[in-house]
Amino acid sequence: MRSPEDELAELEAASLRRHLRAVDSPQLAHTQVAGQSLSNFASNDYLGLANHPHIKQAFIEATELWGTGSGASRLICGSLPPHRKLELYIATSKGTEAALVFANGYATSLGALSALLRKGDTVILDKLSHASLIDGARLSGATLRVFPHNDLNKLSKILEQTFSKKSTDARVLIVTESIFSMDGDHAPLADIIALKQKFGALLLVDEAHGLGILGPTGMGLAEQLDCAKGIDLQMGTLGKAAGVAGGYIAATKPLIDLLTNKARSFIYSTAPPPSQSHAALVALQLIRSPEGSKLRQKLWNNLQTFADATQTPLPASAIIPWHVGPSAQALELSQTLQNTSALLVPAVRYPTVPRNTARLRITLTAAHSTQDIQTLAAALLHHTA
Numbered sequence: 031m032r033s034p035e036d037e038l039a040e041l042e043a044a045s046l047r048r049h050l051r052a053v054d055s056p057q058l059a060h061t062q063v064a065g066q067s068l069s070n071f072a073s074n075d076y077l078g079l080a081n082h083p084h085i086k087q088a089f090i091e092a093t094e095l096w097g098t099g100s101g102a103s104r105l106i107c108g109s110l111p112p113h114r115k116l117e118l119y120i121a122t123s124k125g126t127e128a129a130l131v132f133a134n135g136y137a138t139s140l141g142a143l144s145a146l147l148r149k150g151d152t153v154i155l156d157k158l159s160h161a162s163l164i165d166g167a168r169l170s171g172a173t174l175r176v177f178p179h180n181d182l183n184k185l186s187k188i189l190e191q192t193f194s195k196k197s198t199d200a201r202v203l204i205v206t207e208s209i210f211s212m213d214g215d216h217a218p219l220a221d222i223i224a225l226k227q228k229f230g231a232l233l234l235v236d237e238a239h240g241l242g243i244l245g246p247t248g249m250g251l252a253e254q255l256d257c258a259k260g261i262d263l264q265m266g267t268l269g270k271a272a273g274v275a276g277g278y279i280a281a282t283k284p285l286i287d288l289l290t291n292k293a294r295s296f297i298y299s300t301a302p303p304p305s306q307s308h309a310a311l312v313a314l315q316l317i318r319s320p321e322g323s324k325l326r327q328k329l330w331n332n333l334q335t336f337a338d339a340t341q342t343p344l345p346a347s348a349i350i351p352w353h354v355g356p357s358a359q360a361l362e363l364s365q366t367l368q369n370t371s372a373l374l375v376p377a378v379r380y381p382t383v384p385r386n387t388a389r390l391r392i393t394l395t396a397a398h399s400t401q402d403i404q405t406l407a408a409a410l411l412h413h414t415a
């Protein structure tokens with residue numbers, strides 16, 4: 031039998047071993063790691079809401095009112111007012127009949143895909159879809175097809191093949207992200223919607239990295255492109271730009287009812303703390319308020335500062351991939367930036383990204399100062415020249 035030590039040694043040899051980084055301060059633009067203060071370019075807290083005074087206050091007040099735990103799963107006795115109000119607010123903001131909230135985004139992907147699909151159905155994913163979506167697709171037992179990243183010719187071919195032989199009641203679900211988590215680029219949502227309508231497939235779009243960043247009220251890429259009506263299942267997480275935790279699906283009432291009945295990660299799991307849902311509600315309200323617009327503007331100004339300083343195009347989102355290639359080299363660059371310039375910029379490697387496409391994953395937030403970004407740009411240019 032293989033030993034855990036052997037397996038770890040293999041990972042080590044391939045520069046694929048991972049270690050927990052002990053962070054000793056709150057999630058802010060500057061963070062304390064092993065006694066060193068680092069500029070934090072690793073966080074998905076894009077608007078700096080994870081330490082916002084109003085959201086912290088909301089969390090505390092909801093705890094005073096509702097206690098720390100929900101006591102049971104939502105279907106038993108855990109369906110408390112903060113959860114229901116959050117779902118109502120998400121549905122209203124997304125322009126859907128209903129919404130369902132899960133403990134986190136991972137549980138949302140797993141629960142939703144395995145509930146919607148079964149053996150005989152087909153799920154068609156963009157190649158760069160997040161691990162949680164792939165896991166949910168596998169768990170469902172449906173036939174899994176993958177199209178090369180944003181390649182709609184290939185998607186169209188797969189749809190043609192699938193619909194030419196599918197049984198009448200089989201479901202076909204297209205799955206994509208709006209903003210891709212490791213590349214920061216956009217999906218061509220309008221064209222995907224046109225295809226799904228042409229064939230009569232369903233479409234799920236994960237806005238994990240679009241929420242808070244894009245759209246007039248920060249609801250994501252679908253809001254920005256004004257195409258939310260063409261998406262059957264609008265998914266997202268409340269743990270990134272919203273600065274709290276949780277995952278959601280916004281959809282028609284029958285689809286939400288079906289998930290409530292069949293999503294096992296929803297049914298067989300204690301409801302998240304009521305304070306989590308209340309804080310997430312306040313965070314979403316803030317994202318949609320004039321203050322949210324200001325934070326978005328600040329984030330986009332920061333992205334422009336980065337583009338100017340590195341003489342690169344304006345990034346498409348808060349995520350900037352700095353391509354390196356080999357895993358060992360990406361790790362080394364990340365370490366050099368930490369040692370020489372006090373920068374926290376994580377290397378991402380296989381299996382998070384395809385083999386030999388290791389990179390630094392830089393995330394900018396509204397909380398960074400111009401100076402933080404100038405320092406980052408100068409260090410990147412200096413060490414990758």
Ligand SMILES: *Cc1c(COP(=O)(O)O)cnc(C)c1O
Nearest residue numbers: 134135136160162211238267269
């Ligand atoms: C982070 C992420 C998730 C998971 O959300 P969590 O709330 O962190 O569990 C799902 N999908 C995508 C695209 C993500 O980036």
